[in-house]
Amino acid sequence: MSTKLLLDKANIEGIRFYKAYRENGGYAAVEKAFKMTPTEIVEEVKKSGLRGRGGAGFPTGMKWSFLAKPEGVPRYLVCNADESEPGTFKDRYLMEFLPHLLIEGLIISSFALGSNRTYIYIRGEYAWIPDILEHAIEEAKQNGWLGKNILGTGFDCEIYVQRGAGAYICGEETALIESLEGKRGNPRIKPPFPAIKGLWESPTVVNNVETLAAIVPIFNIGGEEYAKIGVGKSTGTKLISACGNINKPGVYEIDMTISVEEFVYSDEYCGGIPNGKRLKACIPGGSSVPILPANLLFKTAKGETRLMNYESLSDGGFATGSMMGSGGFIVLDEDQCIVRHTLTLARFYHHESCGQCSPCREGTGWMKRVLYNLEYGKGKLSDIDLLWDIQRRIEGNTICPLGDAAAWPVAAAIRHFRDEFEWHVLNPEESQVRNFGLAHYADAREVMV
Numbered sequence: 001m002s003t004k005l006l007l008d009k010a011n012i013e014g015i016r017f018y019k020a021y022r023e024n025g026g027y028a029a030v031e032k033a034f035k036m037t038p039t040e041i042v043e044e045v046k047k048s049g050l051r052g053r054g055g056a057g058f059p060t061g062m063k064w065s066f067l068a069k070p071e072g073v074p075r076y077l078v079c080n081a082d083e084s085e086p087g088t089f090k091d092r093y094l095m096e097f098l099p100h101l102l103i104e105g106l107i108i109s110s111f112a113l114g115s116n117r118t119y120i121y122i123r124g125e126y127a128w129i130p131d132i133l134e135h136a137i138e139e140a141k142q143n144g145w146l147g148k149n150i151l152g153t154g155f156d157c158e159i160y161v162q163r164g165a166g167a168y169i170c171g172e173e174t175a176l177i178e179s180l181e182g183k184r185g186n187p188r189i190k191p192p193f194p195a196i197k198g199l200w201e202s203p204t205v206v207n208n209v210e211t212l213a214a215i216v217p218i219f220n221i222g223g224e225e226y227a228k229i230g231v232g233k234s235t236g237t238k239l240i241s242a243c244g245n246i247n248k249p250g251v252y253e254i255d256m257t258i259s260v261e262e263f264v265y266s267d268e269y270c271g272g273i274p275n276g277k278r279l280k281a282c283i284p285g286g287s288s289v290p291i292l293p294a295n296l297l298f299k300t301a302k303g304e305t306r307l308m309n310y311e312s313l314s315d316g317g318f319a320t321g322s323m324m325g326s327g328g329f330i331v332l333d334e335d336q337c338i339v340r341h342t343l344t345l346a347r348f349y350h351h352e353s354c355g356q357c358s359p360c361r362e363g364t365g366w367m368k369r370v371l372y373n374l375e376y377g378k379g380k381l382s383d384i385d386l387l388w389d390i391q392r393r394i395e396g397n398t399i400c401p402l403g404d405a406a407a408w409p410v411a412a413a414i415r416h417f418r419d420e421f422e423w424h425v426l427n428p429e430e431s432q433v434r435n436f437g438l439a440h441y442a443d444a445r446e447v448m449v
């Protein structure tokens with residue numbers, strides 16, 4: 001059994017509401033933290049080893065300690081609830097079922113960072129969740145956890161919920177900030193990082209929903225205890241949203257010592273692959289991380305057991321490894337076509353590119369068109385090399401990592417499944433018959449040659 005720090009109370013009746021949350025130990029972490037100074041809180045978070053759960057895994061305490069504190073300038077905390085990475089739905093679960101856990105984490109974090117106005121920026125498609133959050137905020141306010149002079153500390157804090165309008169790029173922190181300021185969500189060049197110059201040019205910390213929720217157990221059990229859970233630099237617990245060809249899709253809390261094999265096959269988690277099918281591949285960290293073929297999923301290239309944590313999932317670099325990313329775990333069985341799957345992702349990234357950088361704006365469209373041709377049995381063998389060349393020219397040459405996110409899945413698919421790309425070229429008729437479903441893609445006809 002895995003340790004549960006975030007979802008331990010998820011099944012308690014009425015836990016979405018203040019009464020049940022408080023009766024079950026809720027807001028005790030705020031009481032504890034408010035006896036400390038903001039600097040002590042930051043130190044406690046550093047001790048916990050918590051890494052950002054939005055995908056990049058940057059150490060949270062370190063980021064907080066980078067927050068600039070110029071005299072007379074407000075500081076902001078922004079909760080990134082944009083969660084648009086295909087395969088990722090863990091933040092939705094937290095906000096929908098445990099809203100007070102997030103609010104409690106936000107209050108402690110706002111106090112530590114000196115943010116009197118804290119924002120939750122939530123993806124537009126989560127249309128029913130802002131009401132849940134606003135209700136929880138109102139309850140917290142009525143019970144004295146928000147508003148003026150919280151717990152007599154002299155600290156004032158309000159939390160506002162801002163709805164996004166459905167753009168994936170607005171999850172990138174600087175695009176999010178632009179959008180929050182009322183502008184088009186175009187990413188800014190970093191540095192300066194938001195911790196120096198963020199919302200309305202003020203120092204700003206942007207953290208993921210799960211990161212901020214994890215602040216609560218850190219103060220309930222203490223940073224050192226939190227750091228003892230897990231292994232190496234993968235401390236604490238991690239939420240994984242599992243989907244695809246598995247028997248039990250859902251959101252699971254793991255301590256990061258379990259093996260990938262256990263996660264896929266044990267009944268406590270994914271429960272194996274339906275209909276006795278074989279596992280073909282898996283994207284372990286959301287659509288933007290490299291796909292891993294079955295032979296590299298359970299064992300690293302060195303033959304070691306692959307574990308569900310930051311270090312182990314990335315072991316081998318991009319040649320034979322992948323990334324923990326946002327924790328969106330997508331499983332593909334033997335019936336899935338890798339070329340079609342890669343095309344689906346390419347369409348997504350092309351659609352979501354903000355268009356500021358040529359390699360991303362043009363490259364994602366090229367990749368999509370070449371992949372259409374390959375998948376539809378109209379490609380040439382040289383198209384596979386062309387595809388490789390395009391992705392290589394995108395990676396590292398753009399303002400934000402959306403370009404990399406579009407390039408990496410294509411690179412990994414070619415690297416591990418080149419034979420499948422070649423099959424489409426060498427079997428054009430079969431490829432076309434198999435793909436009658438492409439008619440569903442509204443943009444398919446315009447790109448076929």
Ligand SMILES: NC(=O)c1ccc[n+]([C@@H]2O[C@H](COP(=O)([O-])OP(=O)(O)OC[C@H]3O[C@@H](n4cnc5c(N)ncnc54)[C@H](O)[C@@H]3O)[C@@H](O)[C@H]2O)c1
Pocket residue numbers: 052054055056057058063066082083084085088171172173190193194195206286288325326401
């Ligand atoms: N959760 C989702 O839905 C989703 C969607 C798409 C992508 N992602 C993830 O986003 C990740 C990329 O995010 P990113 O571009 O923000 O990564 P990044 O490495 O640039 O930054 C990560 C965090 O650390 C901070 N940071 C890094 N260096 C810093 C410094 N020197 N000083 C102060 N702060 C610093 C950044 O401000 C940011 O908050 C990818 O790994 C991907 O997994 C997540």
Ligand SMILES: Cc1cc2nc3c(=O)[nH]c(=O)nc-3n(C[C@H](O)[C@H](O)[C@H](O)COP(=O)(O)O)c2cc1C
Pocket residue numbers: 051052053054055056057058060080081082083084085168169170171172173174206207208209211212400401402405
């Ligand atoms: C294209 C793109 C989309 C992103 N979308 C999200 C998102 O939806 N949610 C999120 O928390 N981080 C997202 N990120 C990462 C954020 O920029 C940032 O790293 C994160 O919010 C920091 O929080 P953390 O340190 O708690 O992980 C995205 C990054 C990129 C490049």
Ligand code: SF4
Pocket residue numbers: 169186187352353354355356357358360361398399400401402403
């Ligand atoms: S990489 Fe793509 S999404 Fe990011 S700024 Fe450039 S064009 Fe926009």
